[in-house]
Amino acid sequence: MxxxxxxxxxxxVRVQPRASxxxxxxxxxxxxxxxxKVALMAPPIEGRANEALTEFFAKLAGRPRSTVTVxxxxxxxxxxxxxxxxxxxxxxxxxxxxxxx
Numbered sequence: 495m496x497x498x499x500x501x502x503x504x505x506x507v508r509v510q511p512r513a514s515x516x517x518x519x520x521x522x523x524x525x526x527x528x529x530x531k532v533a534l535m536a537p538p539i540e541g542r543a544n545e546a547l548t549e550f551f552a553k554l555a556g557r558p559r560s561t562v563t564v565x566x567x568x569x570x571x572x573x574x575x576x577x578x579x580x581x582x583x584x585x586x587x588x589x590x591x592x593x594x595x
Contacts, residue, residue, distance in 0.1 A: 495521075495528045496589075498582040504565060505530060505575045505585060509547060511538040516550055518592040529572060530589065544568065551575060555588055 497504045506529040508522040513533035522531040536546035544564050552559040555577065567573035577585055 495530065496582045496585050499576070502561075502576055502578040503580045503582040503585045505551075505577065505589075507532050507547070507573050507575055509534055509538075509543060509571050509573060511536060511543045511571075516546065518589070521593060530593065541568075544573075547573070548575070551577070555580065555585075 495506050508529040508531045510519065510531065510533045513519075513535055515533065516535045517533050519531040519533045522529045532547060532550070534543050534546050534550070536542045548562045548564065549559055552562045555562065557577070557579070561578040561580075563576045563578075565574045565576040580588075
């Protein structure tokens with residue numbers, strides 16, 4: 495779900511577009527296939543869901559929007575986000591309050 499890279503950390507997410515509000519909705523899957531489930535108000539049209547996703551996580555991390563990018567799964571519900579300048583441990587600490595509810 496969260497992994498270190500030389501240039502930052504990655505996070506596996508499962509997106510639910512067209513939700514009533516944008517929020518972290520828990521954990522999806524089990525074991526190596528786990529992902530953070532994210533409800534997005536944006537529709538999956540013309541990249542709007544990807545834009546909303548990166549903006550949401552950038553605000554959550556308190557970082558510039560340009561530091562959060564979609565690394566994989568551009569047109570899929572399953573995506574890999576890249577957080578430039580963050581370690582996996584920093585990302586885990588940041589997400590812990592949202593995943594332990």
